[in-house]
Amino acid sequence: MNLNESNEDGGAQELDLASRLTDDHHQSLKLWLRMLSCTVKIENEIRSRLRAQFGVTLPRFDLMAQLERHPEGLRMGELSKRMMVTGGNVTGITDQLEKESLVMRVPDPRDGRAYTVKLTPAGRRAFGRMAAVHEEWITELLQDMPAADKGQLIDLLSQMKKYLVARDDK
Structure with missing residues (x-):
């Protein structure tokens, strides 16, 4: 019908x-x-600024950010999961960063076929500079929103995340 x-x-x-x-x-x-x-809108602005100021892509910045949070390093599969991209994407980004001596692959002692990826000292320094500027950019982009509104939005999005996680647990 x-x-x-x-x-x-x-x-x-x-x-x-x-x-x-x-x-x-x-x-x-x-x-x-x-x-x-x-x-x-925010992501596109950050992408553009990272490329212009540091010559780095957002995925490379994101991978380095994950490694900064985990100084002991992360396996490739864990990086892929945390970044929500395919293993092939993580491998490609890691290859580029390794060529620039910003990350290193360390054989995983538990599994000789796997690697743990870690920031090198140069990678830590480079990421530290980028992260500081990145934080300034985010502050600048959101500066016109009153602090109370930001707090309320954070609270509301936290509630939303709880609802979504609860759905996943069903």
Whole structure:
């Protein structure tokens, strides 16, 4: 039956998308799109600034940030999971950073086939400089938002994360 056909009682059937959605559907979609647009806008600006000032891509910065948080290093699979990218992407980024002596691969003593990736001392210094400037950029980009609004948004997004994690646990 198409949307213009009559049902058995003779009435026109109206099953367009809008009639099936509730107000919560619209609100949820609007929320998702608003969060996504804000994230993309900030991310694009950070990407551009990282490339212009440091000659580094955002994925390279992200990989170094993960390693900074884990001085003991991370296995490739763990990096892939934390960065939410494929293992091939992590391998490519790691290869580039290793050529520049910013990271090193250390054979994993538990598994001779696996490697742990660590920042080198030069990598720590380079990342430290980038991270400090990155923090300034984020502060600058969000400076016009009042502190109370930032606090409220952090609280609300924390609640959202709890709801999403609870769904994953079901």
